[in-house]
Amino acid sequence: MSTTAVTAPVRNYRGRFAPSPSGPLHFGSLVAAVGSYLDAKSNQGTWLVRIEDIDTTRVVEGAAKDILTTLEAYGLYWDEDVVYQTQRHDLYAHTINNLNNQQLIYACHCSRKQIKALGGIYQGHCRHLNHSQHHSALRLIQQHAICQYRDLIQGEVHIGQDLAHEDYLIKRSDGLFAYQLVVVADDIDQAITHIVRGADLLEPTARQLSLFNQLNHTAPQYAHLPLAVAKPGFKLSKQNYAPAIAKDNPKPALLSAFEFLGLAPSPELVELSIEKMLSWAIDNYSLQNVPKVAEIQISQKLNSQATLFTQINK
Numbered sequence: 001m002s003t004t005a006v007t008a009p010v011r012n013y014r015g016r017f018a019p020s021p022s023g024p025l026h027f028g029s030l031v032a033a034v035g036s037y038l039d040a041k042s043n044q045g046t047w048l049v050r051i052e053d054i055d056t057t058r059v060v061e062g063a064a065k066d067i068l069t070t071l072e073a074y075g076l077y078w079d080e081d082v083v084y085q086t087q088r089h090d091l092y093a094h095t096i097n098n099l100n101n102q103q104l105i106y107a108c109h110c111s112r113k114q115i116k117a118l119g120g121i122y123q124g125h126c127r128h129l130n131h132s133q134h135h136s137a138l139r140l141i142q143q144h145a146i147c148q149y150r151d152l153i154q155g156e157v158h159i160g161q162d163l164a165h166e167d168y169l170i171k172r173s174d175g176l177f178a179y180q181l182v183v184v185a186d187d188i189d190q191a192i193t194h195i196v197r198g199a200d201l202l203e204p205t206a207r208q209l210s211l212f213n214q215l216n217h218t219a220p221q222y223a224h225l226p227l228a229v230a231k232p233g234f235k236l237s238k239q240n241y242a243p244a245i246a247k248d249n250p251k252p253a254l255l256s257a258f259e260f261l262g263l264a265p266s267p268e269l270v271e272l273s274i275e276k277m278l279s280w281a282i283d284n285y286s287l288q289n290v291p292k293v294a295e296i297q298i299s300q301k302l303n304s305q306a307t308l309f310t311q312i313n314k
């Protein structure tokens with residue numbers, strides 16, 4: 001059994017799981033779902049689900065519904081209506097207006113190829129060129145560069161100076177709102193206090209923190225879970241065809257997710273109902289017990305009770 005740290009619950013905790021519907025849930029995304037759920041519920045908090053479908057070029061038809069059905073099969077019920085980014089364009093346009101009124105936005109006509117040729121980090125080429133914003137990519141003048149922050153699991157996180165100071169995109173040249181913008185607008189709108197997600201988002205978090213500052217909002221607390229990898233540096237993802245987790249037999253993968261998150265379930269736990277498995281996990285979960293590593297390698301067959309984990313420190 002894991003040791004339960006004696007910490008007082010956070011008041012008015014609001015957390016979220018925010019998958020992009022580019023395919024079915026795999027073990028890596030299950031870990032993020034279960035981790036954010038347990039962290040919220042062990043703080044008597046509210047747990048929300050947001051479908052991050054803003055990048056319509058990556059959306060797979062039917063995936064959002066499949067993700068929600070899978071969460072239900074795993075007993076992970078959300079507390080408020082599911083939010084879809086594609087239904088929130090007004091919120092994002094409003095956020096861009098807010099930044100525009102502060103004269104912090106400019107249009108950029110540079111191609112990805114041009115930026116790559118200059119070293120990959122955007123150097124502010126168009127900042128004073130006064131291009132028309134019509135049909136243009138938009139960048140935010142970086143006034144609140146964050147080079148360092150404290151993560152609840154990973155500890156001090158350091159970001160390269162160049163990356164931290166880059167005027168990053170908030171609207172793409174194809175007209176789509178950029179991820180950094182929408183995720184912060186959503187987290188503010190949904191009053192999110194805690195973000196528990198995979199460590200692949202450690203770097204973008206610095207930009208999101210700077211945007212919270214720019215928009216005059218207190219940022220949530222961040223806890224980045226170790227990333228589930230097939231081998232060092234290669235995360236399990238929809239892109240490398242990680243297998244979808246089973247909807248008809250959720251208990252083994254749920255048990256593996258508990259172990260991944262630093263819980264010590266006995267194998268007999270699978271004899272309980274899903275609901276009772278989750279309530280055991282809520283009672284025994286502690287953020288302090290989540291391995292403080294960047295990656296965990298999954299070295300045995302997934303969806304089996306023989307799943308083996310190897311912690312990788314970067």
Ligand SMILES: [Zn+2]
Binds near residue numbers: 107108110125126127
């Ligand atoms: Zn430019």
